[in-house]
Amino acid sequence: MTLFGLLGLILGVTVLGVLIYWQLIIAEGAYLGTWVVTLLYDWSASRYNAIKEFNDFDEDVSLGWPLTTRLLDQPESTIVDIATGTGRLAHVMARQKAFQGKIIGVDRSARMLAIAQKDAVDFKARFSLVQADAMALPFADSSAPVVTCLEALEFLPNPDIGLAELVRVLQPADISDRSRGWLLTTNRIGWEARLLPGKTWTREQLRVRLKQLQLTQINIHIWQDIYDLAWGQKVVTEVTSSEEAAQK
Numbered sequence: 555m556t557l558f559g560l561l562g563l564i565l566g567v568t569v570l571g572v573l574i575y576w577q578l579i580i581a582e583g584a585y586l587g588t589w590v591v592t593l594l595y596d597w598s599a600s601r602y603n604a605i606k607e608f609n610d611f612d613e614d615v616s617l618g619w620p621l622t623t624r625l626l627d628q629p630e631s632t633i634v635d636i637a638t639g640t641g642r643l644a645h646v647m648a649r650q651k652a653f654q655g656k657i658i659g660v661d662r663s664a665r666m667l668a669i670a671q672k673d674a675v676d677f678k679a680r681f682s683l684v685q686a687d688a689m690a691l692p693f694a695d696s697s698a699p700v701v702t703c704l705e706a707l708e709f710l711p712n713p714d715i716g717l718a719e720l721v722r723v724l725q726p727a728d729i730s731d732r733s734r735g736w737l738l739t740t741n742r743i744g745w746e747a748r749l750l751p752g753k754t755w756t757r758e759q760l761r762v763r764l765k766q767l768q769l770t771q772i773n774i775h776i777w778q779d780i781y782d783l784a785w786g787q788k789v790v791t792e793v794t795s796s797e798e799a800a801q802k
């Protein structure tokens with residue numbers, strides 16, 4: 555082989571390695587199809603909790619307390635956690651004494667769900683699991699009092715449509731019950747977000763998108779080095795008597 559041939563080979567292998575690293579490690583298969591994402595999570599399910607090293611106190615402060623506070627008037631509310639993985643949010647909420655509600659975890663990966671099921675020893679009766687795709691949730695419109703989706707939108711084929719799907723199933727709050735209608739989700743930030751074109755929003759873009767989806771009480775703030783946490787609330791839109799008359 556000539557020197558140029560060898561250099562070409564080294565360059566080719568390097569470019570291929572970078573591409574594979576980008577697509578499989580950073581994007582976690584997000585551009586290759588939902589089945590690739592699911593396959594990768596099925597493969598890594600047994601290592602997921604060890605890789606993430608969740609810290610109970612940090613999780614309580616950033617997720618558990620804010621959610622519980624918003625649900626104080628309805629402590630028996632149901633939270634639907636989309637892309638629940640190994641049941642991270644269920645563990646957080648099971649530790650919150652003031653929350654006595656149920657959690658329904660939804661995920662596409664059977665192995666992530668199996669670990670979620672196995673680890674939910676202390677709160678099995680309050681935790682149910684559904685294997686389903688976040689892009690087409692098996693829930694009726696406006697049926698879930700609270701919807702959460704952590705660290706997952708960027709892995710969906712179309713995060714914009716995925717976000718709309720979360721809001722579709724969310725039950726709106728009304729004057730009699732302000733503890734419903736909460737959405738809690740995440741948006742990838744930092745340098746890795748730049749390697750996920752079309753899969754993330756800037757903070758302003760996300761704010762606009764949540765407003766377009768008719769959410770109020772929007773609050774987006776930094777959560778971890780690589781994620782923002784985004785809150786919003788779906789509220790029944792009041793139909794004025796003149797609008798009612800116009801609809802008749």
Ligand SMILES: C[S@@+](CC[C@H](N)C(=O)[O-])C[C@H]1O[C@@H](n2cnc3c(N)ncnc32)[C@H](O)[C@@H]1O
Nearest residue numbers: 595637638639642661662663687688704705706
């Ligand atoms: C980084 S994990 C986050 C898990 C959990 N929410 C957490 O914060 O630990 C991403 C999860 O999204 C799930 N997921 C990815 N694409 C999905 C889809 N289209 N429908 C349902 N779940 C999906 C994966 O199986 C995985 O469990």
